[in-house]
Amino acid sequence: MLTWLGHILHWSFLNSGSVQTALLVGGSAAVVCAVIGVFTILRGYAFAGHALGDVSSAGGSASFLLGISPLVGFLGIAGIAAVSLEFLGVRRAREQDVATGIVLGAGIGLSALFLYLDTTTTSTTGAAVMVMFGSMFTFPANLRWPAVMTAAVALAMMAILYRPLLLSMVDPELATTRGISTRWVGLLHLVTLAAAVALAALSVGAVLASALVIGPAGAAVRISRRPVLAIFLAVILGLAAVWGGIWMAYESYYWFAGNAWPVSFFVVTIIFLSYLMSVPLQYALWRRIARPVQIAANAGG
């Protein structure tokens, strides 16, 4: 039985060094994006998260141009964009979309310039596709541990900020009365979000990074009643999407006669389907929870 299953699933793919790197880096990105994604959704920053992913493409393309580590490139530009968002007033409801749109436009403009220079002044090939859509199987092995360390630092930051961030999200005024600086907490959340987005951009590409940040967290928030449970479910969904996507991309080589499909496609497809399934699941859960309350109310007259 196991032999048959092993034959179907091609367990041997775990022996490949590039697959191991993809699983490690992609898994780290999935975990950190899931955790930060829950807070990003609860704060209503989904658009800002998407914008940071797109803007980080400028860092990715600059790294090809300058010959520096793509991790540094993605992290640097995403970090600058996060600070700019806070500076431009992303916390104020009315200015949130405007600030995000301004930073997004500037970042994409820079990205267009760097990609143009990549293709005209360097011998780099396929830079645009790698930056925008990722390439997990060609992830440089020497970046494995720096990427994992970045994820670990981002997770530690979220663990430290967990309670003040949650209270700020419930009501900023309540948080302020408890002595919490909502401005600092918000800025640190954005910078940590930038780190998560940079890791996601390295894994599934800058354009699809937001899918990893928003998708699993969005589905988890729909079906959870507690913040901790939402984070836990988001991590499970994120890991299932990334690891499942890597496995499917590897297997697709056999499915399509030697033409393997991109990992990013499979990752975002799994994320999309899990979010789609969370909608009826949410209503089913709500009905189950609401029914006893209704009966009790009727019994009480």
Place this chain on the structure above:
Amino acid sequence: MHEDTTSAVPVTIPGQHAKASCASVLAVEDLTVSIGGRLLLQGVTFALEPGQLCGLIGENGAGKTTLLRSLIGVQSSPHGQVSISGLVPRKSRDLVGYVPQKINFAPDLPLRVYDLVQLGCDGHRLGPRWFSGRLHQQVQAALDAVGAQDFAYQRIGELSGGQQQRAVIAHALARRPRLLLLDEPLANLDFRSANELAGLLGHLTRVHGLAVLVTAHDMNPLLPVMDHIVYLAKGRAASGSVREVVQSATLSKLYGYPVAVIEYGGRVLVLPHADAQVGEDGCYLMPNGSASGGQA
């Protein structure tokens, strides 16, 4: 440019500007706040004792929320003295529970009432939360105090307005404060929820000995449990017992609008009275011929 507020004291009531005693939980003395050159509060002085429920009233823009913000230490550049059990507001955060104006909880917010009350205990602390029996007991005590045990494990966004308000009050009570400040807690509540909430506030003052300061536009549900009123008009404050303040003349003058105070079924009710005429002396005349005393 500062407004001239020297003639703004609306009415004179014997015993106004109650002075702080040693037992006062809250003592406000000569509090002045101006924002952008506009004087919002001037020389506000009053005190609150344990077990006292005090209403803070005044028309829109009178400075009620500014006053509450000054008491919790988040209002920038207030002048004067605010003392909470002998401490300045920034050092007395554990002694004050605050319930802000309506919080909009999204229906799909993954937060139970229990989680919100937990945040009331330790929401300001950094780092992850580890299980603690003491914390659990503290949360249970706050839930018991507001009668929220029945819906403690439900998503807060799925609850009624009255239940949500109870949950936020439990959050405010989680650290066992001595002073509870509530900003328009009855807004958007139906009759039943508003009266139940008023009863709860009365219970908290009588049984738990809390000092409660509550702002409300519709003071009717609170009148049976309120024993003191501070009212604001044009930046100035005055205070008195409910019997002293809740008079047609006083309230009409305060709001600049005819207000009738009637007794019905043993309860005192305050009602706006649009049909009142302006008398020769400038006072409002009620349809039954009585004068409200308020200047039209």
